[in-house]
Amino acid sequence: MNDFSYTQAASTKEATGFLKDKPQAAYIAGGTTLLDMMKANLAEPPHLVDINQLPFKGIEQTADGLRIGAMERMNTVGEHALVVQQFPAVSQALLLAASPQLRNMASIGGNMLQRTRCGYFRDAAFPCNKRVPGSGCPALEGDNHNLAILGVSESCIATAYPGDLAVALAAFDAVLTLENQKGKQRRVPVTEFYLLPGKTPQKETVLESGELIVAVTIPTTAHAQHSTYLKVRERSSYAYALASAAVGLDVQAGTIRAARVALGGVGAQPWRSREAEKVLTGAPATEATFRAAAAAALQDAQPQEHNRFKVELAQNTLVRALQQVAG
Numbered sequence: 001m002n003d004f005s006y007t008q009a010a011s012t013k014e015a016t017g018f019l020k021d022k023p024q025a026a027y028i029a030g031g032t033t034l035l036d037m038m039k040a041n042l043a044e045p046p047h048l049v050d051i052n053q054l055p056f057k058g059i060e061q062t063a064d065g066l067r068i069g070a071m072e073r074m075n076t077v078g079e080h081a082l083v084v085q086q087f088p089a090v091s092q093a094l095l096l097a098a099s100p101q102l103r104n105m106a107s108i109g110g111n112m113l114q115r116t117r118c119g120y121f122r123d124a125a126f127p128c129n130k131r132v133p134g135s136g137c138p139a140l141e142g143d144n145h146n147l148a149i150l151g152v153s154e155s156c157i158a159t160a161y162p163g164d165l166a167v168a169l170a171a172f173d174a175v176l177t178l179e180n181q182k183g184k185q186r187r188v189p190v191t192e193f194y195l196l197p198g199k200t201p202q203k204e205t206v207l208e209s210g211e212l213i214v215a216v217t218i219p220t221t222a223h224a225q226h227s228t229y230l231k232v233r234e235r236s237s238y239a240y241a242l243a244s245a246a247v248g249l250d251v252q253a254g255t256i257r258a259a260r261v262a263l264g265g266v267g268a269q270p271w272r273s274r275e276a277e278k279v280l281t282g283a284p285a286t287e288a289t290f291r292a293a294a295a296a297a298l299q300d301a302q303p304q305e306h307n308r309f310k311v312e313l314a315q316n317t318l319v320r321a322l323q324q325v326a327g
Contacts, residue, residue, distance in 0.1 A: 070109030156201035171262035
């Protein structure tokens with residue numbers, strides 16, 4: 001780990017000001033992702049700006065939906081009554097992640113900025129286009145069993161966001177509020193926040209230098225209230241998803257009036273499947289419909305040698321999640 005200086009910011013203006021003067025600095029909240037990166041020498045910020053004193057907290061009902069401050073901790077949000085009642089899939093996604101100790105430290109904003117767990121990215125002995133653009137992607141020919149099959153490119157096949165929360169947020173049309181160095185805010189849908197790798201896999205999000213995630217707002221809907229998050233992994237706890245599904249259904253008299261579907265563990269970004277949603281909407285809530293939706297969700301998959309199993313795994317995970325919600 002490199003040497004660094006440390007400052008605790010007392011205000012948003014002070015925090016963003018540090019990044020304006022020292023663009024190579026980094027914000028730190030819980031530090032559960034950043035410190036791992038620093039210990040592995042994958043991130044070497046010369047200065048850390050502690051943002052724990054900033055007023056980005058609170059969980060409140062608003063006209064736009066449920067607003068969650070970016071500095072709230074994962075366990076706090078996952079166990080909050082409004083989240084459990086209105087967005088069970090979001091609650092489940094949070095509480096299935098990591099460990100209780102990490103969830104008590106990790107912030108909602110920090111969780112959204114997790115870096116890939118691709119072994120080639122995490123090991124500086126290997127080339128990696130995400131670390132050093134143009135150096136190559138050894139995962140294409142190497143061990144790729146836990147990597148992406150949707151939205152990939154010739155430059156990168158990593159699951160750039162390896163976590164759970166953003167998958168559920170993408171399913172339910174959540175919107176991030178970002179604040180820049182001039183104090184101006186903008187709202188970005190979670191489905192537009194993460195970038196596909198294309199030829200520039202080093203660019204993972206639309207977050208600009210110095211910008212902070214201030215809050216996330218989730219619209220309150222019937223399909224979000226009747227939702228679930230199903231996670232399939234190599235061990236029963238403390239593991240990232242090989243495949244996951246966040247789904248919500250509004251079913252009336254056996255017919256699906258509205259549907260939301262997002263997949264995790266299989267996409268180069270949290271993967272919102274509008275193809276599956278089109279199959280589901282207006283159709284009967286039957287296993288045949290669910291399997292047709294799962295086929296549509298994976299129709300554009302581009303698996304590699306070691307992760308071909310993910311096509312069937314993701315389809316079965318989605319079908320099971322839909323069955324659980326339909327009851």
